[in-house]
Amino acid sequence: MPTPSIDVAQQLAQMRRDYGVGLRQELAELSTWAQTAASRCDSASEWQAVRDRVHKIAGGSSTFGFIEVGQSCRVCERELDAILGGRAPAVYDGIIERLAALPELLAGAEVGPDGEYEVVESLGGAAGDVEEPLIYVLEDEPETGAHLSQILESFDYRVRLFDDSRALRATCRTQRPDALILDLHFTGADDIGGLEVGESIQAGMDKPLPMFASEQSTDFETQLRAVRAGVVGFLAQPLDPIRVTALLESHMRAHRAAPLRVLMVDDDKAMLDYHRLVLESAGFTVKTLSEPDATLAVMEHFNPDVLVLDVRMPRCSGPELAQMVRYQPRWLQVPIMYLSAIEDANAQLEAMTKAGDDFLIKPITPNAFVASVQARARRARELSAALSRDSLTGLLKHADIKERMATALAQARRRDEPIAVVMLDIDFFKRVNDTYGHLVGDEVIRALANLLRRRLRVSDMLGRYGGEEFVVALPDCGEAKAVEIIDELRESFSQFQFSAGSESFTSSFSAGVKMPGADEDIQAVIAAADERLYAAKRAGRNCVVGHG
Numbered sequence: 001m002p003t004p005s006i007d008v009a010q011q012l013a014q015m016r017r018d019y020g021v022g023l024r025q026e027l028a029e030l031s032t033w034a035q036t037a038a039s040r041c042d043s044a045s046e047w048q049a050v051r052d053r054v055h056k057i058a059g060g061s062s063t064f065g066f067i068e069v070g071q072s073c074r075v076c077e078r079e080l081d082a083i084l085g086g087r088a089p090a091v092y093d094g095i096i097e098r099l100a101a102l103p104e105l106l107a108g109a110e111v112g113p114d115g116e117y118e119v120v121e122s123l124g125g126a127a128g129d130v131e132e133p134l135i136y137v138l139e140d141e142p143e144t145g146a147h148l149s150q151i152l153e154s155f156d157y158r159v160r161l162f163d164d165s166r167a168l169r170a171t172c173r174t175q176r177p178d179a180l181i182l183d184l185h186f187t188g189a190d191d192i193g194g195l196e197v198g199e200s201i202q203a204g205m206d207k208p209l210p211m212f213a214s215e216q217s218t219d220f221e222t223q224l225r226a227v228r229a230g231v232v233g234f235l236a237q238p239l240d241p242i243r244v245t246a247l248l249e250s251h252m253r254a255h256r257a258a259p260l261r262v263l264m265v266d267d268d269k270a271m272l273d274y275h276r277l278v279l280e281s282a283g284f285t286v287k288t289l290s291e292p293d294a295t296l297a298v299m300e301h302f303n304p305d306v307l308v309l310d311v312r313m314p315r316c317s318g319p320e321l322a323q324m325v326r327y328q329p330r331w332l333q334v335p336i337m338y339l340s341a342i343e344d345a346n347a348q349l350e351a352m353t354k355a356g357d358d359f360l361i362k363p364i365t366p367n368a369f370v371a372s373v374q375a376r377a378r379r380a381r382e383l384s385a386a387l388s389r390d391s392l393t394g395l396l397k398h399a400d401i402k403e404r405m406a407t408a409l410a411q412a413r414r415r416d417e418p419i420a421v422v423m424l425d426i427d428f429f430k431r432v433n434d435t436y437g438h439l440v441g442d443e444v445i446r447a448l449a450n451l452l453r454r455r456l457r458v459s460d461m462l463g464r465y466g467g468e469e470f471v472v473a474l475p476d477c478g479e480a481k482a483v484e485i486i487d488e489l490r491e492s493f494s495q496f497q498f499s500a501g502s503e504s505f506t507s508s509f510s511a512g513v514k515m516p517g518a519d520e521d522i523q524a525v526i527a528a529a530d531e532r533l534y535a536a537k538r539a540g541r542n543c544v545v546g547h548g
């Protein structure tokens with residue numbers, strides 16, 4: 001993985017030095033206690049407190065590179081667990097000796113050079129005005145190539161179509177594309193197939209080039225070869241714009257998506273700071289909590305992609321907290337990962353059985369930590385996007401758009417910013433279906449969805465609310481501006497020429513725009529926007545109504 005910034009490595013090294021100072025103090029206290037009081041101590045609760053202390057030190061010290069201290073504390077922890085759990089006689093001599101010797105172990109600890117921290121790969125975060133992805137398509141069937149190009153261009157990809165493998169190879173050498181789409185049945189003048197062309201292009205790349213095959217193959221050998229050549233997906237035929245772009249977006253635009261969000265709960269502040277820095281330096285947005293109480297409230301407005309929990313915490317264990325999270329159906333899809341120094345396989349299993357998807361063991365290298373959290377978070381995002389998107393238009397479905405708009409409304413109120421809510425409905429749509437058939441009707445719905453998606457801002461929210469009804473939220477936008485924007489879209493849409501066989505026709509939509517009243521929740525604002533939509537219908541359709 002690429003090297004992290006010097007700054008991060010320096011900050012991590014400073015954290016380790018700070019941790020070392022606190023650790024020296026902590027070990028001196030434990031050692032003094034062991035030499036003076038431990039031999040006379042038969043109170044289980046006092047030993048329990050020592051056990052919790054060594055557990056915490058075991059996780060922290062090994063993470064910060066004080067390996068021997070960590071190992072010795074781990075042995076103490078295991079032995080104390082056995083005694084306190086009634087599995088071993090209450091003989092503390094060995095433990096007392098270990099505790100007494102901890103400061104010496106620390107004094108002799110090999111403190112590695114600052115640069116020993118591995119540096120982590122940056123996820124890039126949300127990019128600014130990056131150029132739209134460039135895609136090369138190898139296709140010798142002109143009609144298929146034109147159709148594919150048209151789909152990709154309508155989603156703002158830049159496309160270059162090739163019917164000659166040599167020209168494609170030469171262009172790849174001078175300008176690397178963001179992805180390559182190959183026709184598996186391609187046979188060029190030099191008689192080599194599409195996959196072979198892909199293999200030879202891939203071999204000349206310094207880092208893997210995402211490749212897609214323009215036709216699904218069910219043949220095991222072909223699929224295996226495709227995997228080895230770096231084909232990351234197959235576009236199913238007949239080409240469906242939504243499926244094609246959903247597949248491409250999941251590979252191509254990940255770097256443009258909002259940063260992945262991680263919520264971490266751990267009672268050890270030093271651990272939180274350390275892991276937060278590691279994740280933030282890799283492009284995640286991180287929130288940390290050292291007390292579990294506020295977890296659900298924070299999740300509500302932070303909406304994490306993944307939760308990372310410590311297992312042993314004083315007031316409430318990680319698995320208990322995980323079960324509380326799972327009580328809420330809303331959070332069922334959020335992966336829960338434990339990050340703990342617990343080595344005992346049974347304890348890990350128990351935690352996972354209660355609730356949880358992964359168990360990471362401290363110490364974990366920064367790269368391994370970033371890779372594990374990233375894989376979980378990305379997968380969770382992909383799944384939730386797939387579940388919440390309507391299959392005809394690729395837009396958010398009713399419940400999901402409403403939920404996001406409720407969050408956006410709360411945010412706008414906190415920031416004291418306006419937010420416009422728009423309901424929009426295609427005019428006389430039943431007539432389109434009745435005259436030209438449902439498939440043509442579907443094309444009209446899709447065309448409007450594409451127009452809205454392309455012309456609205458990334459920060460605007462857009463969903464398919466019902467059959468031919470859409471809902472839009474425009475954050476930081478006043479009513480007059482919102483009416484102007486929607487009216488321009490209305491004008492554009494009314495000029496689209498649709499065709500059905502030899503006939504052509506136009507369509508239009510009506511819309512209602514409403515700004516939230518002081519006490520209105522999202523349901524009430526949507527209902528009010530809907531009333532204005534119907535006022536627009538009554539006023540003759542093909543128009544936008546703002547003020548009542």
Ligand SMILES: Nc1nc2c(ncn2[C@@H]2O[C@H](COP(=O)(O)OP(=O)(O)OP(=O)(O)O)[C@@H](O)[C@H]2O)c(=O)[nH]1
Pocket residue numbers: 392425426427428429430431433437438439440441442445466467468537541
């Ligand atoms: N093709 C297609 N039609 C749909 C879809 N969802 C809903 N519809 C149809 O959309 C039509 C909506 O008709 P109405 O609600 O009567 O309204 P309208 O004809 O658009 O008339 P106004 O809204 O009054 O302008 C119904 O015939 C539905 O069957 C869909 O996904 N595809």
